[in-house]
Amino acid sequence: MKTSDNSGNYRSALLRQFVPDRKFPFPKSLYAVEDTLRLFIQDGGSRQCISIMNNEVAAEEHAALTRAGLHAGDPDWEKWGICNYITMPRIKAAITGRTPEGIEIEGDYKFVDEFPISDGFKENVEFFALTYERPISVKHNLVFQRIAPLLWLRAGAQGRRIDELPENG
Numbered sequence: 001m002k003t004s005d006n007s008g009n010y011r012s013a014l015l016r017q018f019v020p021d022r023k024f025p026f027p028k029s030l031y032a033v034e035d036t037l038r039l040f041i042q043d044g045g046s047r048q049c050i051s052i053m054n055n056e057v058a059a060e061e062h063a064a065l066t067r068a069g070l071h072a073g074d075p076d077w078e079k080w081g082i083c084n085y086i087t088m089p090r091i092k093a094a095i096t097g098r099t100p101e102g103i104e105i106e107g108d109y110k111f112v113d114e115f116p117i118s119d120g121f122k123e124n125v126e127f128f129a130l131t132y133e134r135p136i137s138v139k140h141n142l143v144f145q146r147i148a149p150l151l152w153l154r155a156g157a158q159g160r161r162i163d164e165l166p167e168n169g
Contacts, residue, residue, distance in 0.1 A: 017105050018093035055081030096120045
C-alpha cells in the first residue's frame with residue numbers, strides 16, 4: 001500500500017480540512033482514487049463528470065428532524081442532507097482551495113505535480129437541483145428556468161447555458 005492511500009492521513013484528515021465541522025462516515029483516499037483513474041483513463045486530464053446524488057439525511061438526523069416537526073423538502077431539513085451538507089461544500093472547497101467559511105486550506109496536494117491546496121483548481125463545477133415538472137408546464141414554457149440545465153446538458157454542455165427564455169421563444 002502506498003503512503004498516500006492511507007485512509008487516516010489522506011481521507012478523513014483531508015476532508016476535515018475541507019469541511020472542518022462535518023462528519024463523513026466512509027471517505028475514500030483522494031490519491032487512491034487518482035491512482036485508480038490513472039490506470040484506466042488516458043485522456044490527458046480532459047474530462048467531464050456528471051454526478052447525481054440524492055440529499056438523504058442520516059438516520060440519526062432523520063429522527064431528530066422528525067421530532068422537531070420537519071419533513072423532507074423543508075429548507076431546515078434539506079440543509080442537513082448529504083448532498084447539501086457534505087458533497088457540495090467538499091467539492092467547492094477542493095476547487096476553490098477554501099473552506100465553506102472562506103478560510104484557505106493548508107497543505108499540499110500530493111498528485112504527480114504537488115501544489116498548495118489553497119491554489120484550488122482551474123476547473124469549475126455547477127450544481128443543479130432536479131425536480132419533476134408537469135408536462136403541461138414544460139409545454140407552455142412555464143418552467144424553462146428549472147429545465148434549462150437539463151437542456152444544456154442534453155445539448156452536450158458546451159458553451160453558454162441559456163437560462164432565460166428569449167422573448168421570441
